[in-house]
Amino acid sequence: MLPAPLSEPQIRTGTAAAAPAAAAKVAPDAAATAPAAKTSAAPAKAPPAKAPAAAPAAAATSAAAASDAQPGLRPTTRRQWALAGILVALAVIGLTTIVVGLARWIAGLEPIAAFIAQYPGTYELPEGAPIGLPAWLNWSHFFNLLLIALIIRSGLQVRGERKPPAYFTSKRTGQKVSITVWLHTSLDVLWIVNGLVFVVLLFATGQWMRIVPTSWEVFPHAISAGLQYATLNWPLEDGWVNYNSLQQLAYFVTVFIAAPLAIVTGARMSGWWPKGADRLNRAYPIEWARAVHFPTMLYFSAFIIVHVLLVFTTGALRNLNHMFAAKPDDDWLGFLFFAGAMLVVAAAMVAARPALLSPIASRFGTVSAR
Template structure:
């Protein structure tokens, strides 16, 4: 009796890659730490770290601390982003949709052609996208109106060597001094800038190109911005957001969890427990939304905006 041949890409192959991939990543991380420790021990590198401690000076008049609106924006952004990543992955990998949704053609916006039928998963993804973009617009307005933009927008070229200094300190496990209540380190500043002003807009412009909202008769525009390019951008941006969330949460918890959580959720620069409990409530809301985002609960909501079919 012959043994069946394992096909490439099978479940066994995936488990094998995972089995060897995790140790390989751990070994690579250890090597990075050892290399960084060796480098920071060199006189030239030590002098560089002394000249550039890891943070740039903020412009005069930069605000200190975090207003209450930023806590709400932070929660809503994380809430929508988590569900967007989940539904985006479902849209990408689902082979059997749980239902379909068709927009009503008797509302404020009417079209001559029949409305496009999309899966229920895609409807939820697009709905969350719209809410996330709306929240982002409110965030941007408040960010510039309050002066909080000065905390995440580079205003001096020394942010580059300071970011390199902060990266070396993180890699050597001799982490830079954390004082996010007053000023982020340069690596944090550049990361937040890239997330807010580069990754988020890229997610929007690539997402709308691949959605049913893109005008089908815009031939010249579609040719100038092909859907293949949008897809090549959209998935890597999702991977970036996943990596950002993982690293961001890890550093928040590893560099003084209570103080950091009070910064964002408690509105104070102390190590009390109020921010932790607010954060815990926000996590509970995210977990509840994750499990409630099922066809049983989605169909009644989707039917308010269109026709739902199984």
């Protein structure tokens, strides 16, 4: 194995250190051949060594130069964060203004206006489709809200975790993971159970016709609805009877595409995946699962943001009654239920700490500090 090449400072240090050793080796030979008179002469005084004293100064100068050359290493100040936030807000406002202006210009063109008139954004549901939202759907929506919020939070904690606060060892498999991973996996199981109940009841009660497209007209209607949203002249809708086509496609993708993707990729990355299954691992590499799982989480986050925004800007009291009180009225009951639900979510966020999770996790395995 060849030694690593020396840098210039190392070469200089090595040369300076080798000089006294070489002089010491040559001195005995010279003393043996020199006349006696010269050997009795007093030794010359060595000059004071000033080089080591200059080294710290040179190092300090180099460090200062490196710091000036790499300003990105300096911590960001509050003023810089505030300025960045203002710039981002101005950019969002400017971009929104451009998009709205462009969308209104496009919608004002005669062919596009005729297209919107022909496809206003909603097509008729099949005969026999249910009207209204049942109470079981409200409860499922609440549990989904609670679980998905905790799943996203714990997933981000797992992604950025360096030193886990505690560890969990499973009684069933003996696998040791951080307690944050255990929490994330446990929430996933509850979320899957809630989803299975939702899907079964969805098809058992006919509610599937509200979120599963039943006509190819869903696509032109969805384009029309999207254009109307972009102009801020939003399409007329009555979610108690029928969603517009863009909403229907969004719900369909969320329930039947994004959710299964999250489950399949999460299972591949979890400790439940069979060990030693070489052929299965080659057919479904964990790198694929990691490449899909995080973007799926980003999709859910974006869906939630847009969903909440539209709920509060298209008739908040009516929409909250649909989602939390199973009624089409415009009173405040749904809002009160929503406020209570958000308090429960906030309390769950605070409670999801190792000190409170350990007693629960201990029922399924061993919790340790290391």
